[in-house]
Every structure is written in C-alpha cells, then in structure tokens.
Amino acid sequence: MPLDLESFRNAITSLSQSLRLGRYLEQNDDTVTTHDLDSTLRTVVRSGVIKNFEFTYELSWQLMKRWLELNINPRAGDGVTRRELYRLGFENRLIDDVDR
Numbered sequence: 855m856p857l858d859l860e861s862f863r864n865a866i867t868s869l870s871q872s873l874r875l876g877r878y879l880e881q882n883d884d885t886v887t888t889h890d891l892d893s894t895l896r897t898v899v900r901s902g903v904i905k906n907f908e909f910t911y912e913l914s915w916q917l918m919k920r921w922l923e924l925n926i927n928p929r930a931g932d933g934v935t936r937r938e939l940y941r942l943g944f945e946n947r948l949i950d951d952v953d954r
Contacts, residue, residue, distance in 0.1 A: 857920055862913045869906040876903055918943045 876899045919931035922942055931939060944952035 857917055857924070859917065862910070862917055865906070865910040865913050869903070869910045872899065872902045872906045875899055915939055918948055921948060922946065 879895055879899055915936050919934075919939055922930035922939075926942075926946065930942065934942065940949065941952055943949045
C-alpha cells in the first residue's frame, strides 16, 4: 500500500513559499516605508517560516516511520528516537544524507 504524500508535498510547497517571501523581504526592505510595518512583516514571516518548518519536519518523520512499518517491519518505529528513525531512513535509502 503506497503512502499518500500529498500532505507532505503541500507542506514543502508552503515552506518554500514562506522562505521565498522571507528572502524577498530581506532583499527589498527599502520598499517598506515604516519601521513598524517592517518589524511586523519580519515577525510574521519569521513565525510562518518556523511553523512551516515544524509542520514539514513532523510530517517527514511520521511518513518515514509509516514507510518503515509498511515495508520493513510493523514495529520498526516502536521505541525509536527521531534521530534513530532518520538513521533507519538513511539505511533504507529514504534520505540521502543523515547528518544534514
């Protein structure tokens, strides 16, 4: 049974969009005319990037755990730390670089 990765794709898209907006605001900070608006925008964008990252990170390890349970062993993720889970994902070629 294949995993439904649509929610993960959407999370990555949302994270990418928030990062692009953050970079855009950094490059064009002179277009914001008031200091208060600039500060508010930066705070909102920073919060959005952090939330998008957290959500995407959570989905990534949950999907990896489900894949391991479906394809390796139904108990593959039981009692395993996230760090160990990422190592298992690396060993099973789900991710390229476990250290990153």
